[in-house]
Amino acid sequence: xxxxxxxxxxxxxxxxLFLRQNPMWHQILSRHPERxxxxxxxxxxxxxxxxxxxxxxxxxxxxxxxxVMGE
Numbered sequence: 001x002x003x004x005x006x007x008x009x010x011x012x013x014x015x016x017l018f019l020r021q022n023p024m025w026h027q028i029l030s031r032h033p034e035r036x037x038x039x040x041x042x043x044x045x046x047x048x049x050x051x052x053x054x055x056x057x058x059x060x061x062x063x064x065x066x067x068v069m070g071e
Contacts, residue, residue: 002033
């Protein structure tokens with residue numbers, strides 16, 4: 001794997017965990033390093049790291065708190 005890809009993966013330990021759970025990405029990134037953006041997008045979707053996921057999580061927490069406080 002190229003050094004720029006490994007340095008990007010080293011920036012976040014969770015990237016390596018995701019890579020370990022999805023070994024096909026190791027092969028893909030070794031052969032096609034230009035697909036790093038696809039890897040990052042899949043990581044964000046599966047780990048719920050997108051902005052919309054964070055908004056949904058916050059909304060669910062607010063709903064839960066309001067139900068607990070209302071009872």
